[in-house]
Amino acid sequence: GFKVICNYFFPSEDKAMKTYERIAGYGKPILFHSGILYDGPRASSRYNRPVEFEALFTINGLRFALAHISWPWCDECIAVYGKFNSMRRRRSDFNTELFIDITPGTPPIYREEALTKLFTVGYDVADNIFFGTDCRANDYGIDYAKGIIERDWRIFEKLNLQKEVYEKIYEKNLKRFIGDV
DSSP states (O other), X not given: OEEEOOSSSOTTSHHHHHHHHHHHHTTOOEEEOOSOOOSTTOOOGGGGOXXXXXXXXXXXXXXXXXXXXXXXXXXXXXXXXXXXXHHHXXXXXXXXXXXXEOOSXXXXXXXXXXXXXXXXXXXXXXXXXXXXXXXXXXXXOHHHHHHHHHHHHHHHHHTTOOHHHHHIIIIIHHHHHHTOO
């Protein structure tokens, strides 16, 4: 798959949309950075607001994910997912798929609020959420990852998530996203 960070262009720009169409044509997914972008003094975060990704709903067969629950625009991310969810229910020809990557971007003080909203808003989200850490493969932070999992599990327990939802978040949804199912 592909990872895209829109740090100087909007995701809906023509050139980008043509690239996403080609990626979709090959059946590959795209993971987008979404939310505030910590890239120094550049004014780049505006390109990563969740509503900027609505244009991708027009690309047939595209599987894409918005990372970090789009923090600090978590509510906006959930609303965009709601629009996707509505389109999926109403249109039999709609075959674009939006995932939400819950890789932390949300500082711990906001994490419980963001996950609670995501899982209790009333949208069918269980099949379209997956876990990540943002760690690099060559120096993977095992203790950091364990800490995130433990914190999230405490939140999930408060939310009464079923075991099958844990399996989806930590394995099944990611496999489906990357096309391994």
